[in-house]
Amino acid sequence: MNKEDYLIKRLSSKYIGDDGAIVGDKIYSMDAFFENVHFKREWMSLRQIARKAMLVNISDAIAMNAKPIYALITLSLPKDITTDDIDEITASLHEVATEYSCEIIGGDTIAGERLDFSITIISESRTPLMRKGLKEKDILAYTGILGNSKKDLNRLFKGEKVSDDSRFIEPVLRQEFIEKSRKYLSVGMDISDGLFCDSNKLLAYNNLGFVPLIDIEDEVGSSGEEYEMLIGFDIKNIETIQNIANDLNVPLTLFAKVAVNSRRFECVGHHF
Secondary structure, three states: OOHHHHHHHHOOOOOEOEOOEEEOOEEEEEEEEEEOOOEOOOOOOHHHHHHHHHHHHHHHHHHOOOEEEEEEEEEEEOOOOOHHHHHHHHHHHHHHHHHOOOEEEEEEEEEOOOOEEEEEEEEEOOOOOOOOOOOOOOEEEEEOOOOHHHHHHHHHHOOOOOOOOOOOOOOOOOHHHHHHHHHHOOEEEEOOOOHHHHHHHHHHHOOOEEEEOOOOOHHHHOOOOOOOEEEEEOHHHHHHHHHHHHHOOOOEEEEEEEEOOOOOOOOOOOOO
């Protein structure tokens, strides 16, 4: 068990388990986005850094078929950050919030050694998509084309440049696809730790295993920070969901059938 899983198991709350916690009629989610852990400043502009910090947090709401309504943002600001830098960061945060009709309503700032973000998103949904509810013979699928985020991260580590529309720089959130396909889905979550690790989480949470439908290369299954959607659905809904994906020009790959076994993908955790 990695340290993240161990820590989560030490927190006893009925609300833990999904991309966000459903409390009353609201959904609460929070992610950290830290310098030298999730990004290096030489890799991205301040606008891109702030934009991704917001997108990866809003992704949790999208993954639960929820609409973000409010955001709370805590920033750790190192000494070399100027007021012009702060203007660039805040403008980018507001830009993304506006795109998703989300209002930044507060937060905190501290002096620190690194540029760090901690963001809480408050969202709402009448029909939240959760991780619990997977059944035997359900189909597991993912949206998008996986693997490029890890490839570009490796390029950045080598000191190379990547394009501004790299999935590592600019995640694509599948809001419209989830909204239109929600009633046909059993479960869902966003892919942040890689398809293999996140599929294992989903399967373990439902005490089920899988039978593979296709072979998946390690560079695809182990690519983290993709923020595409991992979904599970009844086999009878394949055609409907595929048609929705086609209409929205969203690539959809069916990769496994859920089974009553303990089979898991081989994966290495990205945290700690």
